[in-house]
Amino acid sequence: MGDFFKKVHSIVCGIPFGAVMTYGQIAGIAGNPRASRAVGYALRATPEGVELPWHRVVNSKGEVSMRRSFSGDDDRILQRVLLESEGVVFSESGRIDLKKYRVRFLEHPAP
DNA sequence: CAGCTGACGCCAT
DNA sequence: TATGGCGCCAGCT
Numbered sequence: 001m002g003d004f005f006k007k008v009h010s011i012v013c014g015i016p017f018g019a020v021m022t023y024g025q026i027a028g029i030a031g032n033p034r035a036s037r038a039v040g041y042a043l044r045a046t047p048e049g050v051e052l053p054w055h056r057v058v059n060s061k062g063e064v065s066m067r068r069s070f071s072g073d074d075d076r077i078l079q080r081v082l083l084e085s086e087g088v089v090f091s092e093s094g095r096i097d098l099k100k101y102r103v104r105f106l107e108h109p110a111p
Numbered sequence: 112c113a114g115c116t117g118a119c120g121c122c123a124t
Numbered sequence: 125t126a127t128g129g130c131g132c133c134a135g136c137t
Contacts, residue, residue: 004134023119027133038134040118045135057118065118075118093125 001045004030008042015056018086019103020096022060040065055082062095 007030015021023036030039043054055078058064064079080090088096 002134024121027119032133034120034131035133036119037117037132038119041116041134042118044118054118059118060120079118 004032004035004038005042005045007031008039009046009050009052012043012052012054012057015053015103018088018101020056020058020083020088020098020101021103022058022098024060025102026057055079056086058096058098060098062098064094 008026011026011029012021023039024033026039027033027035032038039057043052043057046052046054055064064076064083080094083096084090088101090096
């Protein structure tokens with residue numbers, strides 16, 4: 001487990017209840033803005049014993065992750081259910097309003 | 112060391 | 125708005 005993965009886990013662990021972050025956003029905070037794919041890989045590599053709000057990570061379009069593996073739709077539905085249980089509302093096309101739910105840490109550049 | 116893979120992002124159409 | 129194609133980078137064989 002590399003340092004990048006640990007950073008990703010640490011960041012995801014800090015996402016507050018009812019909020020979300022995007023893969024690219026997490027990658028940037030972890031130090032590599034273009035390593036968004038590695039963020040997804042880091043989440044997939046999370047040990048089962050570790051508690052991590054993985055469901056609060058969505059892509060740049062506000063959709064839940066694809067996950068075309070054999071698990072298939074189950075995990076996607078689970079992610080949506082978990083988010084809805086935190087008050088996140090999905091549109092009819094299965095997307096959420098990032099303007100409303102995405103957390104901002106180092107944004108709002110100083111004027 | 113050289114590929115290969117993947118829970119992604121961005122741009123063009 | 126929806127697809128498709130290409131780029132990207134960390135970890136693993």
